[in-house]
Amino acid sequence: xxxxxxxxxxxxxxxxxxxxxxxxxxxxxxxxxxxxxxxxxxxxxxxxxxxxxxxxxxxxxxxxxxxxxxxxxxxxxxxxxxxxxxxxxxxxxxxxxxxxxxxxxxxxxxxxxxxxxxxxxxxxxxxxxxxxxxxxxxxxxxxxxxxxxxxxxxxxxxxxxxxxxxxxxxxxxxxxxxxxxxxxxxxxxxxxxxxxxxxxxxxxxxxxxxxxxxxxxxxxxxxxxxxxxxxxxxxxxxxxxxxxxxxxxxxxxxxxxxxxxxxxxxxxxxxxxxxxxxxxxxxxxxxxxxxxxxxxxxxxxxxxxxxxxxxxxx
Amino acid sequence: xxxxxxxxxxxxxxxxxxxxxxxxxxxxxxxxxxxxxxxxxxxxxxxxxxxxxxxxxxxxxxxxxxxxxxxxxxxxxxxxxxxxxxxxxxxxxxxxxxxxxxxxxxxxxxxxxxxxxxxxxxxxxxxxxxxxxxxxxxxxxxxxxxxxxxxxxxxxxxxxxxxxxxxxxxxxxxxxxxxxxxxxxxxxxxxxxxxxxxxxxxxxxxxxxxxxxxxxxxxxxxxxxxxxxxxxxxxxxxxxxxxxxxxxxxxxxxxxxxxxxxxxxxxxxxxxxxxxxxxxxxxxxxxxxxxxxxxxxxxxxxxxxxxxxxxxxx
Numbered sequence: 001x002x003x004x005x006x007x008x009x010x011x012x013x014x015x016x017x018x019x020x021x022x023x024x025x026x027x028x029x030x031x032x033x034x035x036x037x038x039x040x041x042x043x044x045x046x047x048x049x050x051x052x053x054x055x056x057x058x059x060x061x062x063x064x065x066x067x068x069x070x071x072x073x074x075x076x077x078x079x080x081x082x083x084x085x086x087x088x089x090x091x092x093x094x095x096x097x098x099x100x101x102x103x104x105x106x107x108x109x110x111x112x113x114x115x116x117x118x119x120x121x122x123x124x125x126x127x128x129x130x131x132x133x134x135x136x137x138x139x140x141x142x143x144x145x146x147x148x149x150x151x152x153x154x155x156x157x158x159x160x161x162x163x164x165x166x167x168x169x170x171x172x173x174x175x176x177x178x179x180x181x182x183x184x185x186x187x188x189x190x191x192x193x194x195x196x197x198x199x200x201x202x203x204x205x206x207x208x209x210x211x212x213x214x215x216x217x218x219x220x221x222x223x224x225x226x227x228x229x230x231x232x233x234x235x236x237x238x239x240x241x242x243x244x245x246x247x248x249x250x251x252x253x254x255x256x257x258x259x260x261x262x263x264x265x266x267x268x269x270x271x272x273x274x275x276x277x278x279x280x281x282x283x284x285x286x287x288x289x290x291x292x293x294x295x296x297x298x299x300x301x302x303x304x305x306x307x308x309x310x311x312x313x314x
Numbered sequence: 315x316x317x318x319x320x321x322x323x324x325x326x327x328x329x330x331x332x333x334x335x336x337x338x339x340x341x342x343x344x345x346x347x348x349x350x351x352x353x354x355x356x357x358x359x360x361x362x363x364x365x366x367x368x369x370x371x372x373x374x375x376x377x378x379x380x381x382x383x384x385x386x387x388x389x390x391x392x393x394x395x396x397x398x399x400x401x402x403x404x405x406x407x408x409x410x411x412x413x414x415x416x417x418x419x420x421x422x423x424x425x426x427x428x429x430x431x432x433x434x435x436x437x438x439x440x441x442x443x444x445x446x447x448x449x450x451x452x453x454x455x456x457x458x459x460x461x462x463x464x465x466x467x468x469x470x471x472x473x474x475x476x477x478x479x480x481x482x483x484x485x486x487x488x489x490x491x492x493x494x495x496x497x498x499x500x501x502x503x504x505x506x507x508x509x510x511x512x513x514x515x516x517x518x519x520x521x522x523x524x525x526x527x528x529x530x531x532x533x534x535x536x537x538x539x540x541x542x543x544x545x546x547x548x549x550x551x552x553x554x555x556x557x558x559x560x561x562x563x564x565x566x567x568x569x570x571x572x573x574x575x576x577x578x579x580x581x582x583x584x585x586x587x588x589x590x591x592x593x594x595x596x597x598x599x600x601x602x603x604x605x606x607x608x609x610x611x612x613x614x615x616x617x618x619x620x621x622x623x624x625x626x627x628x
Contacts, residue, residue, distance in 0.1 A: 146465070154570055154607070155570055155601075157600065167483070170482075243482070254474070255568070287469075292471065
């Protein structure tokens with residue numbers, strides 16, 4: 001049996017035909033152009049799904065399900081998308097709209113959730129019953145797999161792990177609370193702390209790396225200088241790893257997964273990040289002498305959205 | 315079919331014969347006397363289980379399973395109890411020991427987990443697919459039910475919700491971390507803050523309530539004075555509710571259950587606590603316009619341990 005996976009982003013729509021094991025047979029993409037409204041975007045998604053099927057030499061009656069991963073939340077009870085901020089969607093009847101174009105069953109979930117599912121089927125957490133996928137990007141997102149299936153909670157809002165408060169009273173978050181984990185464990189946090197450093201201290205290597213323009217600082221600048229041994233950036237990175245580990249330790253205390261997979265921009269720091277986390281975390285977990293989650297880097301990168309979305313219908 | 319539920323505590327062993335719906339047909343108890351070592355305690359558990367069955371007019375071949383709830387952690391892979399601090403147990407082969415006395419299958423889990431299961435079968439969260447039980451006692455424990463079943467994670471250590479860090483860098487915890495939720499949301503936290511108040515301010519109503527002996531302060535003293543409108547204790551209670559809600563909001567972001575059930579000593583504050591939480595929490599949840607978990611008080615109290623343990627084998 002075959003599946004279609006659709007990775008819906010603010011810029012592009014990617015779709016692929018995927019087999020039972022998570023292999024992509026054929027994929028294609030088109031621009032999202034969200035300003036046209038949800039009807040046009042969903043029209044294009046449906047047509048792209050049909051087109052990739054035909055181009056792959058198959059027909060729609062061979063497709064068991066269509067899965068869609070999107071940067072928002074799905075309400076499993078209503079079949080609607082209450083929020084998808086990047087696309088300016090509010091209360092969009094996505095299943096009803098898709099049903100205009102195809103009778104194949106459609107499943108929708110959050111993009112981080114879908115990426116986590118992809119890793120648990122065809123990536124680094126393959127074969128694990130319980131895993132948590134953590135995207136360390138502009139924010140911090142989560143994909144929870146329990147018993148081999150996506151866990152989205154009772155109202156579709158589980159896995160908002162980035163908004164777990166770890167520093168009550170700390171940095172103001174966009175959600176209205178203070179001290180959410182993503183204020184400390186996202187790429188945005190590394191950028192904020194990098195800029196703060198340059199504002200407080202003159203002649204830093206970090207400021208030199210961006211030709212004196214602190215607005216150009218990225219997480220990669222901080223990480224690369226930490227890798228090179230710059231003391232200021234090493235201190236920023238150590239502090240980042242501390243906060244990352246506070247949240248990872250919380251995830252272990254709450255979900256006790258076999259694997260926690262780190263994905264998103266900051267995870268491109270690779271082995272340097274992994275080594276730092278694996279050194280810091282053991283001192284913070286509750287049961288220090290019992291086995292607990294392995295920490296791994298995401299293996300599927302660009303295709304995780306298509307593969308994971310396809311696997312929603314498996 | 316019938317089940318036996320055993321509630322193993324530091325002081326007493328309680329056992330009951332329980333039907334499929336969670337009704338106790340007959341129960342009995344005996345002292346634990348943990349200083350005798352685990353072999354003697356497990357011997358007594360097994361014999362108590364057999365005795366309640368016979369006294370209830372049934373035979374052991376009518377018993378489908380024996381469940382045991384204990385104040386520690388069970389390793390599902392080894393069938394052993396790595397830790398049960400109150401009983402001074404370390405790496406106890408509980409299944410092997412029980413099998414000496416009976417061929418009925420035995421299931422073991424944490425006592426807070428078991429109480430959560432009891433509520434989800436015969437209590438306030440009955441019929442819910444996903445629920446979280448929170449015990450607000452000396453510490454903070456958790457019982458997670460996902461898909462109608464106990465969720466203990468991959469290594470049996472999930473639901474250590476009391477050791478979720480909510481105030482990084484805050485109060486020192488017995489586990490070695492700082493700012494664990496239970497440092498702020500347990501009865502112990504109310505006592506600590508009550509004593510701190512009496513040390514810092516003279517002539518408080520709280521100190522009068524304990525005849526000038528701050529060592530006698532209990533959570534109930536603080537709560538009763540807050541109920542009566544004492545400004546000092548109202549401030550302590552408000553601060554307690556804030557921290558409680560930070561953790562509850564985290565549980566919603568991570569598990570998104572249908573119901574969160576509050577149990578344990580502090581939950582005896584009843585409607586007063588429930589009203590305060592229901593007022594504070596809505597401002598803290600992430601998706602403010604979407605449905606999220608109901609907050610309820612535990613309904614089964616003394617019998618939750620027996621009922622929930624019995625339901626482990628269902």
